Amino acid sequence: MIEYAVVRSRRKTIAIQISPAGNITVRCPARMSQREIRQFVESKAGWITAHLNRIAQEPVLPPFSESQLQEMVQWAKDTLPERVDFWAAKAGVTYRRITVRRQHTRWGSCSSKGSLSFNCLLALVPEEVLDYVIVHELCHRKQMNHSPAFWSEVARLLPEYPQAKAWLKEKGVSLISRLPEP
Ligand SMILES: [Zn+2]
Structure with missing residues (x-):
């Protein structure tokens, strides 16, 4: 049963x-x-x-080592600005700056002043998922909420976003569980 x-x-x-x-x-x-x-x-x-x-x-994977994390942070710092600029232009929004963090609870965030913060674990996600997280945060520059207007803005830029969102929901937890305790 x-x-x-x-x-x-x-x-x-x-x-x-x-x-x-x-x-x-x-x-x-x-x-x-x-x-x-x-x-x-x-x-x-x-x-x-x-x-x-x-x-x-599914094997229980060991926590990421300090050097693996540093590599991810570096990758994110090198890669994100160009991609964020690309999507910001498409969305027609501006932002203030980008920071990369090890975050246990979120993939990205956007402050009311337009500072974007991204999880270094994005180094390990598929490209479509990375784009989704970027687009999601940039759309908060138009809508500081998750209203239907917000989601239609996300869908305008990335019609396939539900798959990326589902990927994060399904696989993201196991990546986050491998971050060492702060
Ligand atoms: Zn959001």
Whole structure:
């Protein structure tokens, strides 16, 4: 029997989500019956089991060493300005400066005065994901929030952004877990 949590909402479809720790959440329309939900989950049992097996087999990777981190910081400092300038021009925004940090909780941030800060772990993410983080922070120069207007600005620049966002959600946690304690 597969254990799962149910989150009901105004969505129209049912979907299963598995967290990096292997917790299963079913998101479904408000009126769906327990029986329908159970049937859906059972119909996906093969996929769920395969996914859970994969998580169980993932090696626990050691924390990054000081020299690895310094390399990442250097890479980010060398690489980010050009890419940020490219996207800032496309977005039609300006920014103040760029800093690179080891951050345990975020991939980037944008202050109200326009200073951008990026996580050095971006050195290890795919290019599309790096672009997404840059575009996300630059769009905060127009919208200091995560309103629909903000997301439509992100989508205008990077229509494929949901994949990058999903990548961070799925794989980002394991990268962040390898940062040594501050
Ligand atoms: Zn944001």
